[in-house]
Amino acid sequence: FKIENCEIQVFVRDDASTPDTTTTVANELIDVQKVNILVGTASSGAAATLQGIALANKIPLIVAPAAANDITGVNFNEYTFRVSRNNYQDAINECSALTKSYKKLIQIAADYAFGKGSAAAFRDACTLQGATFVADDIFAPLTTTDFTPYMEQIAKSGAEAYIVTWAGAGFVALMKAASDQGVTGKIALGTTFVNNAVMPALYSNYIGTTAGIIYAYKAPKNEINDFLVAQEQARYKTVPDLFDADGMNAALMIAATLKKTNGDVTGDVLVKAMEGLSFDGPKGKVDIRPEDHVAIQDMYILTLNNLTDPNADYYTLVETTRPEPPCLLPEALKARCGALPYGTLTGK
Template sequence: MRVTKKLLAPAIISIAALALAGCAPTSDTPDNSGEAPIDIAIITSETGPLAAYGASYLAGFEAGLDYASDGTGTVDGRELNIEYADDAADADKAVSAAKDFIGQGFKIIAGTVSSGVALAVAEQADQNQVLYISGPAAADAITGVNDYTFRSGRQTYQDVATAGTFIGDPAGQDILVFAQDTAFGQGNLAGVDAVLGAAGANVSSVLVPEDATEFTPFAQQIVDASPDLVFVAWAGATSGAMWEALTQQGVFEATTVVTGLGDVSTYGAYGAASDQLNFLNHYFAGAAGNDVEAAMIASIEAAGETPDLFSPDGFVAAQMIVQAIREGGDDVDAMIAALEGWTFDGPKGSTTIRADDHAVIQPMFQARLVADGDSWIPELVDVVDADTVAPPVAG
């Protein structure tokens, strides 16, 4: 566990001051400087397989805290004591850290990239009645899991529903999921069936053994099936060979192929398929084109970091924490009430924390990759309206 005291660089403070000139505190703002600091715990991956995602989240969080606090690092004059713990994508480590923070009296916990970790921490939040705001973890099960758990990013339903927007109304259309025969691939198949299948699509799959190295026969199966849309869910070192096989077998000429656009490090991973793919996207730098996003990007870059896939998740988490404290003080129930139904301008656009189940109703994006010298960069195709991809209220 590490403890970081927030000392904001003058350049970052000036960015926030410019962005928030119209939102500066007035003489009516309460002075809470004499009260004890608010303790906030951030638990996320700083090492391990998801460390890059954790770094993106943390960069966004620090930019969001600067923005939401008008560059002061305080809320209405009240100091924030922010402590960090590395979960390394391990639920046991996260739960141990959460218990330690809760034992010290912390009432706000945020972070986590892994869905399994988020669900484990959510259980601790419920048992101990503390506010928990999960991060990039995408599992739909996090939404509505209990009264104390929120999220600051998108969820799987929104990813899959965004994929469906490439073919319009999915009713009666044939959608094939092409994925590895692993928990990850099977989970994506289940998600497509639950979202697009429930909307009337005919969902089938080609699941490839995880140890496969020759993908031509599987690519041919896609062509033979002649689906209206192929949803590709793939991870790992065989990605390049897989995309090459789909290109060689003419899959892109035969149908619409959609996959998720990942973080900056993946932009060059698609080879000859790069400019033939349709990408559903949670976020890439420049996608939203609003003032809040501009402030986020400027702040992250001023800190020497790169805006990336999960930067908005950290930024929104900071906005939510400041809102919860500003309206709720030290009272967790009041913090929850302050967040439920809250609509605000986030880096992706207008964002609402749905009161019923704490889903984050937010825009999503369609994107493509375009050549930029010897590399590839994302380009916006369309903004997908938040209500279009809003998940059903969790029961």
């Protein structure tokens, strides 16, 4: 790859979303390949490991697609940036649709950083938009295979809709338990849409649902997204999926940064260039907040029309949103937040 006359080498490693493997491959990339920028990873837990390695080596890390608030919250360091959204952006986007139809809510989430951060964000965002949570949040171990006791709680809660935050295979078992316990059809599902491959298996009972999503390839209307769609179809005979825009945005952020530094890849020079950077991507303009390195970006509210289209053209666009989450830096760094609301959307 080249940016003007600057050659870019890209090394790809699979960390298997395992922190120990993340450490091994990241150190190899830094010590052997002498990389100047790290990009990754899918797991929020592994991303936290990567953050420490980036800081120790004074190498910028661009996180994608991991979404935990903690990445640019309690685990923040000056070398950590993100092009992925965070839990709060998911919640603000989804709650803008959910609370128009449902006011009594309950939620279940996985019992780790991603799930807990998401639950806190949904409670804040949906409450601010007029909803009430009828019970305490339900947290289940990520390894859960039988969700029956949790769905029994939801079935008896009196909620009009239940919010689910779950990344991984357990979602299938969760949906089965919802059906078995009479939750499906009685209480609305309030969760964001997921990747194309699993939508038919998980959402077959929810045609007509309106919900949020990070990215769906038909939603943005711009030349960069058109390019992404055309390239995916030409190279891989498929259409872009949920996280593909994150990958392209990471590349575009690197390109914009190197142009700004005139090719200087010194760590502190790259950090200075990335803070406050704006660039155009497949979802439109992306703004990297200088205060906490959160990526402000467009997200979407869609209505699910079908799950049979061969090109995964499942949705109708309802609305494009641009969620602005609170600053979640640790207390010691609160001064960096400036005028941004701190800790919650109201700052209280």
